[in-house]
Amino acid sequence: MHNAGNILLVSALISSAYVVGASLLGGIYRSLSWLESARRGLWTTSALIFLASAVLITALVTDQFSLQYVYQYSNSTMPLFYKFAAFWGGQNGSLLFWVLILSVYASLAVFFYRFSHLDLMPYVITTLSILQGFFLILLIFQANPFDLMPFTVVDGRGLNPLLQNYYMTIHPPSLYLGYVGMSIPFAFAMAALISGRLDNQWVIIIRRWTLTAWFFLSLGNLLGASWAYEVLGWGGYWAWDPVENAAFMPWLSASAFLHSVIIQEKRNMLKTWNMALVILSFVLTLTGTFLTRSGIVSSVHSFAQSDIGTYFLVFLVLVVTVSGGFLIYRLPALKSKNHFDSLLSREASFLLNNLVLVGAALAVLWGTIFPVISEAIRGVKITVGAPYFNKVMVPIGLALLVLTGIGPMVPWKKTSVEALKKNFLWPVALCVGTSIPVYLWVSHSVWVVLSFSFCSFVLGTIYLEYYRGIKIRIQNLKESFSTALIRLVSKNERRYGGYIVHFGIVLLFVGFTGSAFKIEKEIQVKQSQAFSIGDYTIQFDNVVPEQDPHKEVIKAQFSVWKHEKPFAYMDAAKVFYKSQVPGEPAQPATEASIRRSLKEDLYLALISFEPSDRTIFIKAIVNPLVQWIWIGGLFVMLGTFVVIWPKSNSLHPRSS
Amino acid sequence: MIKQTKWFIGFGFLILGILIISASKLPQSTQYYLTVDELIAQKDQHKNQVIKLAGTVVDDSIEKNTLNASWTFAVTNNHQTMRVYFQGAMPDTFQDGAEVVLTGSLKEDQSVFIATQVLAKCASRYEEKLSKPLQYQKEAQPDA
Numbered sequence: 085m086h087n088a089g090n091i092l093l094v095s096a097l098i099s100s101a102y103v104v105g106a107s108l109l110g111g112i113y114r115s116l117s118w119l120e121s122a123r124r125g126l127w128t129t130s131a132l133i134f135l136a137s138a139v140l141i142t143a144l145v146t147d148q149f150s151l152q153y154v155y156q157y158s159n160s161t162m163p164l165f166y167k168f169a170a171f172w173g174g175q176n177g178s179l180l181f182w183v184l185i186l187s188v189y190a191s192l193a194v195f196f197y198r199f200s201h202l203d204l205m206p207y208v209i210t211t212l213s214i215l216q217g218f219f220l221i222l223l224i225f226q227a228n229p230f231d232l233m234p235f236t237v238v239d240g241r242g243l244n245p246l247l248q249n250y251y252m253t254i255h256p257p258s259l260y261l262g263y264v265g266m267s268i269p270f271a272f273a274m275a276a277l278i279s280g281r282l283d284n285q286w287v288i289i290i291r292r293w294t295l296t297a298w299f300f301l302s303l304g305n306l307l308g309a310s311w312a313y314e315v316l317g318w319g320g321y322w323a324w325d326p327v328e329n330a331a332f333m334p335w336l337s338a339s340a341f342l343h344s345v346i347i348q349e350k351r352n353m354l355k356t357w358n359m360a361l362v363i364l365s366f367v368l369t370l371t372g373t374f375l376t377r378s379g380i381v382s383s384v385h386s387f388a389q390s391d392i393g394t395y396f397l398v399f400l401v402l403v404v405t406v407s408g409g410f411l412i413y414r415l416p417a418l419k420s421k422n423h424f425d426s427l428l429s430r431e432a433s434f435l436l437n438n439l440v441l442v443g444a445a446l447a448v449l450w451g452t453i454f455p456v457i458s459e460a461i462r463g464v465k466i467t468v469g470a471p472y473f474n475k476v477m478v479p480i481g482l483a484l485l486v487l488t489g490i491g492p493m494v495p496w497k498k499t500s501v502e503a504l505k506k507n508f509l510w511p512v513a514l515c516v517g518t519s520i521p522v523y524l525w526v527s528h529s530v531w532v533v534l535s536f537s538f539c540s541f542v543l544g545t546i547y548l549e550y551y552r553g554i555k556i557r558i559q560n561l562k563e564s565f566s567t568a569l570i571r572l573v574s575k576n577e578r579r580y581g582g583y584i585v586h587f588g589i590v591l592l593f594v595g596f597t598g599s600a601f602k603i604e605k606e607i608q609v610k611q612s613q614a615f616s617i618g619d620y621t622i623q624f625d626n627v628v629p630e631q632d633p634h635k636e637v638i639k640a641q642f643s644v645w646k647h648e649k650p651f652a653y654m655d656a657a658k659v660f661y662k663s664q665v666p667g668e669p670a671q672p673a674t675e676a677s678i679r680r681s682l683k684e685d686l687y688l689a690l691i692s693f694e695p696s697d698r699t700i701f702i703k704a705i706v707n708p709l710v711q712w713i714w715i716g717g718l719f720v721m722l723g724t725f726v727v728i729w730p731k732s733n734s735l736h737p738r739s740s
Numbered sequence: 741m742i743k744q745t746k747w748f749i750g751f752g753f754l755i756l757g758i759l760i761i762s763a764s765k766l767p768q769s770t771q772y773y774l775t776v777d778e779l780i781a782q783k784d785q786h787k788n789q790v791i792k793l794a795g796t797v798v799d800d801s802i803e804k805n806t807l808n809a810s811w812t813f814a815v816t817n818n819h820q821t822m823r824v825y826f827q828g829a830m831p832d833t834f835q836d837g838a839e840v841v842l843t844g845s846l847k848e849d850q851s852v853f854i855a856t857q858v859l860a861k862c863a864s865r866y867e868e869k870l871s872k873p874l875q876y877q878k879e880a881q882p883d884a
Contacts, residue, residue: 443758
């Protein structure tokens with residue numbers, strides 16, 4: 085396994101080096117045979133990486149504890165799919181997983197465009213092969229998953245119990261698909277810069293790739309939030325941890341790009357800006373990885389500290405220098421002939437949304453790297469906590485929310501007062517109409533009032549757009565309501581799918597706002613004692629132990645009343661995962677019990693149990709509106725899916 | 741073209757505004773991040789100040805008071821040690837030898853650190869154990 089894995093990695097590295105050379109020759113001499121050779125070479129590299137991954141997975145599944153990686157992240161009693169998931173459970177494996185995903189994306193891109201974009205493809209292949217090569221060097225020299233154990237062992241340590249959860253099988257792959265997916269847009273941006281083909285061709289190609297990456301980033305972040313909520317036992321879903329920020333920043337900049345690309349397509353403007361956004365999104369994925377893997381920022385996602393940080397830093401500097409250099413070199417060619425006509429135009433409101441999104445990404449970046457800067461400049465180590473991010477991001481978020489409503493309702497180029505009145509009268513009325521009752525009966529907090537009012541404003545605009553579209557179809561084409569709705573969306577899936585995404589975003593904001601009303605209690609109770617929180621009375625009934633070869637479970641059982649009426653039985657558990665290494669204590673993990681409803685969740689997490697006097701220490705939380713986050717997330721996914729879905733006549737992308 | 745420049749200046753101010761606001765919010769949300777040795781050396785400076793304290797839990801120092809679910813333990817950076825009192829939800833990864841980051845403050849009497857939050861990591865222990873193979877060699881079977 086050790087030898088096979090290393091031979092495959094080294095061969096892949098050699099192959100990627102060849103591809104870099106071949107693709108450059110193909111590009112410079114416009115040689116189709118070199119391009120063909122580079123293309124085959126990229127597939128070869130990818131196949132070798134695929135085989136190396138297969139070797140590691142086989143080693144994990146068949147318990148080859150002679151490999152250090154298998155020993156550290158797996159053991160013989162783990163269920164099969166956790167053994168499989170251990171592939172990305174540790175640093176070295178996750179880097180191999182990263183380059184595997186990169187290879188899949190790269191192979192697909194090269195396959196899709198094998199007959200088209202012949203002037204861009206050589207440099208796309210060059211960029212992707214350099215990326216592959218970087219990760220292969222990292223894997224071979226610094227983070228080798230095929231390293232042998234220095235001594236013999238009979239069993240492994242097992243995956244960290246916090247990771248032994250079904251989310252482990254979906255959250256990391258989804259996030260990585262999002263992260264790595266940003267490489268394809270970057271490769272096309274670089275190809276456009278290097279080749280000088282700076283028309284809209286590359287932008288149109290990467291729109292769908294960026295959407296795909298954005299889809300997986302959104303999904304990955306949501307799954308991570310949901311995982312934290314259910315498993316970590318602190319009752320929240322987002323903590324502004326550096327690792328979370330690392331995934332959030334490229335999401336923000338990619339969101340900006342997905343809007344500004346529309347302006348480039350429609351009005352041929354913002355070319356430089358779009359190029360910069362694509363580069364920024366990719367650089368942010370590398371920065372995030374560098375920050376969290378190098379150990380220079382402390383995080384709960386504690387990857388072992390290692391020297392891969394240095395490699396990432398060098399590569400990061402290289403990427404920024406080369407891409408920035410090319411961008412400056414091509415600035416004259418990127419100049420746009422069109423200009424903004426009015427502040428009251430769609431392009432202006434889109435640009436505004438872009439700036440706010442990028443500003444948000446920079447604000448998050450600032451908070452994330454400030455400890456590093458402070459230590460470097462003042463020699464004082466400090467931490468930046470969640471309060472900073474909440475203070476800064478709440479106003480930025482609300483600005484974005486209101487722009488979500490405004491942007492699509494403002495016409496291109498310029499607009500009249502009448503048009504504005506027609507589009508905004510009802511949504512603004514709805515907005516004001518919401519703010520008064522919310523202020524009177526729900527909360528005096530200005531942020532809560534603004535958030536709910538803006539939410540109803542955006543809902544109003546989305547409703548208006550659908551209403552008008554459907555009404556016209558029913559009147560002019562005599563369609564039924566459902567046919568009109570389906571045709572409206574499928575004929576103009578980018579616009580109306582986008583509105584579905586916006587609808588999901590509104591629901592997300594409703595959920596986030598709920599956190600302003602959170603009630604939390606940590607309390608110690610004896611058996612058959614009760615306590616109350618919010619509308620609930622909770623009685624601790626009993627503790628039941630359960631056991632299997634893999635883990636021990638302590639389950640605390642509760643009877644819950646709501647408004648004095650029987651409501652539910654809940655059990656909150658503490659799980660002790662046994663290590664198969666002799667003499668090592670079991671690793672505990674918390675499994676919270678959540679009673680969900682659209683209005684609020686009741687959340688119980690068992691903190692500790694004292695057998696001698698049958699007392700438990702329990703965390704109880706009433707978490708209003710959290711479910712809307714997951715529902716909103718589903719709409720974001722659905723909307724993105726509608727937007728990505730290829731039209732039947734554009735299945736085969738053609739050269740423009 | 742001039743029109744365009746005006747635009748970008750205007751929008752540039754907007755970004756700048758966001759950054760200035762975020763920069764100004766920063767001081768209120770930052771906390772000093774100190775090791776046990778640093779805290780002991782600068783006791784007076786950080787008295788009654790909420791800080792983050794990083795250290796390793798001293799083996800066999802953990803005592804749990806089941807009456808009010810409070811904990812006392814010691815943290816160290818190999819040189820000096822500091823007693824810690826904590827009442828609340830202890831993370832599952834808290835154990836002897838765990839690397840912890842505590843949020844809290846050193847009160848007037850300056851002998852015990854009162855923690856309001858405990859974050860415990862264990863990943864670095866995973867790495868550490870590899871260099872201490874003795875106990876596994878004894879248990880290892882020849883045919884394994």
